[in-house]
Amino acid sequence: MSTQKEVRAHAGDVEGSEALRMDAEKAEQVVDALNADLADTYVLYHQLKKHHWNVEGAEFRDLHLFLGDAAENAEAFADELAERVQALGGVPHASGATLEAESSLEPEDEDVYDIRTSLENDLAMYGDVIESLREHVDLASNLGDHATAEMLRENLVEVEDDAHHVEHYLEDDTLVVGE
Template sequence: MSQQQSTLKQAGTVEASEALRLEQEKVEQIVDALNADLANVYVLYHQLRKHHWNVEGAEFRDLHLFLGEAAEEAEAAADELAERVQALGGVPHASAATLESEATVEPEDEDVYDIRTSLANDVDVYGEIIESARSHIELTEGLGDHASAQMLREQLVELEDAVHHIEHYLEDDTLVTESAMQ
């Protein structure tokens, strides 16, 4: 690690960009909302990765690939959120401890569960993130930040699409026999 110890920008601070023409107070609210979304999406990312690593069973290959892609989409969304926070003049949450403490969604614990339980837990996290995204779209629109609102709308479409696919995996029609699921 470098010996240089000069802090360029303190975590938790916001210096609204004059070029974006948004008031400091508004930018602070938007940065807080986007940082909460960032923390939530990272919880989702790690949960999806966990399920990607641990999935087993007759539908292993499809679920393994789907969960890997869903995790990559979550990671891309987190990157987009962090870059928007930075562009607005904020400091994106970055440490594991901060992301965990600032997330409003509850992650699954460390245990490994059957895939139906894991996917149901994913649906719960997706649902909470979707609700938050909708709320933050309204917030950012109301504060005049149409760019953040548009970004959140685009992410909302992806979130809804992913959870819709998970719902299909949870349908009763499956290759696994009922006796094998008990």
């Protein structure tokens, strides 16, 4: 077992990347944006998993599968964000407490709600994530970090697609007859 206790990188410090030709000042702006997206993405991920676990009713199977896939998409995106932060010489947010504190999103509480309410909450959260990603695409582009901008654009397409599916689930047309 290692007894090393030396801190190799402090949270919040950004060195920039000589290999990527990104100076510390520009890198810090991009890293801050990516860490914000990382925090938001993990909050979204946990809410989607909550709904995946708790969905029930006539449309259980489709919603259960969709919410599981959407959560996996968020988790994969979070991994890309964290790896890009590290590549830019930053330290990605990692602890649950930091991710929750740094997120701009307001997650549901621990209670279980009807699926329509849950999906409405997810859709609102997706909207906030989409707006933030669009802003951060522009920021990265304006700072000359086209690789980060492209990564965010590619994931924005997937985030928008998942949000669009949630919107469809919330439509009023259904084969399920209520009482």
